[in-house]
Amino acid sequence: SCAARASFAMAAASGLGGGEALRLSAEAGAGALKLHKGDITVWSVDGATDAIVNATNERMLGGGGVDGAIHRAAGPELVEACRKVPEVKPGVRCPTGEARITPAFKLPVSHVIHTVGPIYNMDKQPEVSLKNAYTNSLKLAKENGIQYIAFPAISCGVFRYPPKEASKIALSTAQQFSNDIKEVHFVLFSDELYDIWRETAKEMLSQF
Numbered sequence: 655s656c657a658a659r660a661s662f663a664m665a666a667a668s669g670l671g672g673g674e675a676l677r678l679s680a681e682a683g684a685g686a687l688k689l690h691k692g693d694i695t696v697w698s699v700d701g702a703t704d705a706i707v708n709a710t711n712e713r714m715l716g717g718g719g720v721d722g723a724i725h726r727a728a729g730p731e732l733v734e735a736c737r738k739v740p741e742v743k744p745g746v747r748c749p750t751g752e753a754r755i756t757p758a759f760k761l762p763v764s765h766v767i768h769t770v771g772p773i774y775n776m777d778k779q780p781e782v783s784l785k786n787a788y789t790n791s792l793k794l795a796k797e798n799g800i801q802y803i804a805f806p807a808i809s810c811g812v813f814r815y816p817p818k819e820a821s822k823i824a825l826s827t828a829q830q831f832s833n834d835i836k837e838v839h840f841v842l843f844s845d846e847l848y849d850i851w852r853e854t855a856k857e858m859l860s861q862f
């Protein structure tokens with residue numbers, strides 16, 4: 655909208671030493687998008703109902719990458735909570751593009767939202783599945799009163815989604831929830847991913 659303006663400020667999130675804040679809307683009460691470089695397992699917002707998103711697999715019982723890091727930091731109660739999530743078919747607790755919520759145990763946040771992004775080379779419509787993973791995570795956050803949420807770069811690790819394309823879907827979908835969630839953060843694990851997310855955010859701002 656032409657009423658929207660962009661501003662840059664430092665983000666105050668515990669554990670990560672700030673980060674860059676890209677406020678994509680100037681309308682009263684509208685949410686903000688914030689970008690950080692670092693480890694999502696140390697992210698939280700003091701005193702808030704907050705959640706980190708886990709990029710997991712359909713089995714939902716842990717794995718490598720960010721999934722492994724989240725389970726290590728949360729402690730063994732997290733896998734027990736995941737095991738209690740009902741299977742929708744044998745071995746599948748969370749189909750690709752869907753999301754589930756659990757407590758966060760030893761993590762500094764209130765909740766973990768588990769989602770499954772597409773395996774880029776195996777999914778017939780990876781862009782639809784990736785958008786669904788972000789949308790369903792944000793819907794679940796809204797339903798659970800979560801005001802602050804942090805995402806990793808879903809599918810950009812072993813699932814091999816091209817990061818530039820992924821960043822456009824991630825940021826545009828987050829923006830659609832700016833009236834529902836106070837702040838959507840992205841915690842990018844590498845300089846390369848951080849720079850890609852930052853460039854895409856700037857390109858999106860120039861479209862306003």
Ligand code: ADP
Pocket residue numbers: 692693694695709710718719720721723724771806807808809810811812813814841842843844847
């Ligand atoms: P996927 O299977 O969805 O590709 P991965 O865990 O392999 O999931 O990768 C998703 C993204 O998470 C990758 O960009 C990877 O670099 C990143 N990542 C790995 N560990 C962490 C962490 N501790 N915090 C934030 N991001 C992480």
